[in-house]
Amino acid sequence: MSVAYEQRPQALSRADRLDAELRDAHPREIVAAAVREYGDRLALVSSFGAESAVLLHIAAQVKPDIPVLFLDTGMLFGQTLDYRKTLATRLGLTGVRDLRPHYQDLATGDPDAKLWQRDTDACCHIRKVLPLDRALGEFGAWVTGRKRFHGGDRLRLRVVEESEGKLKFNPLANWTRTELDAYVVEHDLPAHPLVAQGFPSIGCWPCTQPVEDGEDVRAGRWKGLDKTECGIHVARAPGAAPNVGGDI
Numbered sequence: 024m025s026v027a028y029e030q031r032p033q034a035l036s037r038a039d040r041l042d043a044e045l046r047d048a049h050p051r052e053i054v055a056a057a058v059r060e061y062g063d064r065l066a067l068v069s070s071f072g073a074e075s076a077v078l079l080h081i082a083a084q085v086k087p088d089i090p091v092l093f094l095d096t097g098m099l100f101g102q103t104l105d106y107r108k109t110l111a112t113r114l115g116l117t118g119v120r121d122l123r124p125h126y127q128d129l130a131t132g133d134p135d136a137k138l139w140q141r142d143t144d145a146c147c148h149i150r151k152v153l154p155l156d157r158a159l160g161e162f163g164a165w166v167t168g169r170k171r172f173h174g175g176d177r178l179r180l181r182v183v184e185e186s187e188g189k190l191k192f193n194p195l196a197n198w199t200r201t202e203l204d205a206y207v208v209e210h211d212l213p214a215h216p217l218v219a220q221g222f223p224s225i226g227c228w229p230c231t232q233p234v235e236d237g238e239d240v241r242a243g244r245w246k247g248l249d250k251t252e253c254g255i256h257v258a259r260a261p262g263a264a265p266n267v268g269g270d271i
């Protein structure tokens with residue numbers, strides 16, 4: 024006798040299956056699995072920020088020509104732009120793409136380049152969300168550097184998740200600060216120059232400040248505002264307004 028449709032166990036989604044397989048895997052295995060699943064339809068998104076070197080090094084070991092999407096918002100520290108160049112060269116990454124905001128979006132939405140003073144969500148939308156949405160169109164999945172120890176919404180971060188029809192792999196979700204630091208030492212990875220000046224998390228210059236001893240890693244981002252993320256990781260309804268939540 025056949026089992027009634029509603030009594031059959033629901034098939035696992037691709038994201039659920041991969042998350043179950045990879046949730047305790049080493050980050051290198053997770054990146055390798057993502058490459059196996061998606062090949063050239065996989066991208067990595069990196070801010071070339073304070074903790075970016077670890078994931079970029081791992082990716083370079085697995086697939087040096089992986090497309091690396093770098094959001095050059097036009098508001099980055101000069102040190103970040105220098106670091107993006109030297110680190111990519113040092114690691115042998117050949118597929119780094121600089122994503123910039125569209126001229127038209129800036130002309131209509133941020134003509135004086137001071138939108139960040141009036142509406143940070145709208146500014147992030149023009150300078151981060153839209154450029155990344157456009158670039159991700161050709162990819163089926165992407166790799167991020169988010170970690171659970173950053174706290175907030177990231178405490179529940181899965182290793183593999185699905186958002187807006189694409190899979191997101193978070194190979195460092197499980198790693199602790201200690202594991203990251205040990206990897207940096209083991210592979211002699213260069214630090215972002217602003218880390219030594221008290222910046223444990225680095226974004227655009229108008230919205231990033233150094234943190235005090237004992238503060239959270241991301242306490243210097245949008246300090247004093249009720250905003251903790253830039254909006255590139257939250258599913259949005261078509262035509263919806265810019266949202267908060269999620270960062271590289």
Ligand code: SF4
Pocket residue numbers: 096098139142143144146147148150151226227228229230253
């Ligand atoms: S982080 Fe600040 S300057 Fe950068 S895009 Fe967002 S609001 Fe604009």
